[in-house]
Amino acid sequence: MKITYDFAVIGAGVFGAWTAYLLRRSGASVVLLDSHGAASSRASSGGETRVIRMGYGPDELYTRWSIQSLPAWGEFEARCGTRIFHRTGVLWLGHDSDPYTAGLWEVMQRHGVDCEKLSAEDVRKRYPQMTFPDITWAVLEPQSGLLMARRSVQLLVHEAIKSGVTFQQVAAFAPQTPGGANSARSAFLKTGTGETISAGNLIYACGPWLPRLFPQLLGDRIFPTRQEIFFLGPPAGGLDYQPPRMPVWLHHTHAERPYALPDIEGRGFKIAFDRHGPEFDPETGSRVVEESSVVVLREYLATHMPGLAQAPILESRVCQYENTWNGDFLIDRHPDYDNVWIVGGGSGHGFKHGPAVGEYVCARVLRDAPAEPRFSLASKQSMRARAVF
Ligand SMILES: Cc1cc2nc3c(=O)[nH]c(=O)nc-3n(C[C@H](O)[C@H](O)[C@H](O)COP(=O)(O)OP(=O)(O)OC[C@H]3O[C@@H](n4cnc5c(N)ncnc54)[C@H](O)[C@@H]3O)c2cc1C
Numbered sequence: 363m364k365i366t367y368d369f370a371v372i373g374a375g376v377f378g379a380w381t382a383y384l385l386r387r388s389g390a391s392v393v394l395l396d397s398h399g400a401a402s403s404r405a406s407s408g409g410e411t412r413v414i415r416m417g418y419g420p421d422e423l424y425t426r427w428s429i430q431s432l433p434a435w436g437e438f439e440a441r442c443g444t445r446i447f448h449r450t451g452v453l454w455l456g457h458d459s460d461p462y463t464a465g466l467w468e469v470m471q472r473h474g475v476d477c478e479k480l481s482a483e484d485v486r487k488r489y490p491q492m493t494f495p496d497i498t499w500a501v502l503e504p505q506s507g508l509l510m511a512r513r514s515v516q517l518l519v520h521e522a523i524k525s526g527v528t529f530q531q532v533a534a535f536a537p538q539t540p541g542g543a544n545s546a547r548s549a550f551l552k553t554g555t556g557e558t559i560s561a562g563n564l565i566y567a568c569g570p571w572l573p574r575l576f577p578q579l580l581g582d583r584i585f586p587t588r589q590e591i592f593f594l595g596p597p598a599g600g601l602d603y604q605p606p607r608m609p610v611w612l613h614h615t616h617a618e619r620p621y622a623l624p625d626i627e628g629r630g631f632k633i634a635f636d637r638h639g640p641e642f643d644p645e646t647g648s649r650v651v652e653e654s655s656v657v658v659l660r661e662y663l664a665t666h667m668p669g670l671a672q673a674p675i676l677e678s679r680v681c682q683y684e685n686t687w688n689g690d691f692l693i694d695r696h697p698d699y700d701n702v703w704i705v706g707g708g709s710g711h712g713f714k715h716g717p718a719v720g721e722y723v724c725a726r727v728l729r730d731a732p733a734e735p736r737f738s739l740a741s742k743q744s745m746r747a748r749a750v751f
Contacts, residue, residue, distance in 0.1 A: 367391045369727070370551050370561035372534045374400035375407035376511070376713050377705050378567030379518040380720030386527045388724060393559060394522060395551075397533035401515035404644050406569045409591065409681055411623050411632060412511040412713035413610050415452040416475045416503055420465030421750060423736065424711070425473060427718040428506075434717030435509060442521055446514040450507040450624055451609035455485070457498045460615050462751065467501050478502045491602040491669050496615065508610055508623050511713055518716075532557075536575050537564055537702045547700045563727055566696075567705040570644040570684035576696075576704070582744040584692065584707055586682040588642035590651045592659055593630030593677040594670050602669065603631045612636075613666070614751065620662055630676040633659065633667075636710065638748070642682045649680040683710035686742055689750030691715075693722060693737040703727060704739070709750065 371382040374396035382394040401407045414432060418424040439446045456463025470477045480488070480500040523529050530553070537549030538558075551559040568575055570586035596603040608624040608631075619636035635658070656675070664671045684706055686692055692707035705723055712719070725731035735741060 367393045367528070367559070367561040369393075369563050369565060370395065370534075370559050371565045371567060372396075372551070373567035373569060373571070374515065374519050374529070375405045375567060375569050376401070376515050376716035377569070377708065377719050378565070379407075379515045379522065380716040381565060381567060381705060381723045382527050383518050383522040383525075384720040384724050385728075386522055386525050388728060390728070391526070392522070393528040393530065393561065394519065395530050395532055395534050395553065397531070397554070399531050400519040401512040403649070406644075406681060406684055406708060407511055407515045407713060409511045409679065410629055411508045411626060413452065413506075413612075413621065413623065414447070414509050414714035415506045415610070415612075416470055416473075416477075417452070417454055417466035417501065418469070419462035419751060420469060422469055422473075423734070424715070424750065425466075425469050425475070427715045429473060429475065430721070431715050431717040432506070434721075435514070438514070438518065438521075438717075442517045444513070444517060446510045446517065448507045448510075448605065448626055449505060450605040450626075452503040452506040453485075453489075453609045453611040454501040454503075455494050455497045455611060455613045455615065456500060457496060457615055462614060463499070463501060470501075470503070475503065476505050478504065489608065491608070491667070492611070493666050493668065494613065495665075502609065506610070508626065509713065537696070537699055547698075549699045549702050563701045563703060565703045565705055565723065565727070569706055569708065570642075570682045572684065572704065572706045574645070579696070579739075580704070583686065583739075583742040585685045585746065586642045586644055587685060588639035588647065589634065589681050589683055589710070590639065590655050591632060591634040591679045591681065592651070592675050593632050594673040595630050595676045596625055596670065596673060600625065618658065618662065619751075620666075631670060631673070633663075636751075638683065638685065644682050647680070647682070651678040651680060683708070685709045685746075685748070687744065687746055689748050690736045690741065691719065692739065692742055693719065693726070694733070694739040697739065707742075711750065
């Protein structure tokens, strides 16, 4: 059957869900496809929670996008009437020779972000359950916090469907052209069930699957890496590990780049290491954490969070980052087709920016708005030199 839509969005993670939702709100007809359903356990957006913070070191672009996205999440929360944001505060743990903390302080000041400078002594007094011997100062973002990730994406898709988006749980193939590969500039879509979908534009928001779909173009430009997460059980009555006594915190000056989210909705205290893990296949990779990671975790806790050093692991997860070479997103037209777009490269920090990504894609595809050079395919290299954190 041949159906015509203005847009086919492939991938119902946070990038595809916001894009489909906003395209529909602008009046376009949209079909949204996902092989495993919205924010499934394989998807990068399928986790329990994600941090939303304004600080990006000296990087203005993502600070601006966070500033743009936070109220959009709030508006969506009000519209759907379900809690998706917890204003826990976000604490950056820095030291004097760390340009990242100095940079984020300066950029947030310049952009009028509510933030507070704390001394190491302030941190010790305010958060006695944590010990950070290496820090000399910290920055608190009191208005930032965390998003309920899977819940918010599934709600977005639900709202999108209510507003007229067609959703199908089906796998899509790479773009097809009538005479075979690359024989025309305008592509259509074929699904795993043999259906042909014609749409004015095809938007591939397939996160870590993008290199599988476009191996020649993206095989060496997006690198999915295996990332492990732990949820620890605080002691009975453990208010020290919940807001308001515990914010989200990022110990980015430590070699493993640990970060933690307080115990929310009884799930446990969440902790992970932001350094990149080994390469990972989002479709077939095993989601069982390594025993060696538990050893590293316990060592870290013993020094920095002694009250949880022996806390039981309530839950663990393996997810994947979909990294570009430096951490900048990839949002650009496919070079071989006029009507195919690629939206991805969230690189371990994309979730919070879902609304800004959706708005940017809409502006590009609906109004031919100027492109941000940092998101271009041409800017993507095959070496790895992470620069966006
Ligand atoms: C452990 C971890 C912690 C993170 N922490 C944070 C954080 O604190 N803050 C933050 O802002 N970001 C964070 N991120 C990053 C953020 O979660 C991702 O950048 C973001 O979720 C990527 O969303 P996406 O929509 O691009 O991809 P995904 O969520 O992976 O969605 C892609 C979708 O495409 C579908 N798909 C793939 N191929 C096909 C096909 N052929 N046909 C149909 N459907 C297809 C998949 O099923 C999937 O649902 C974290 C990521 C991880 C893994």
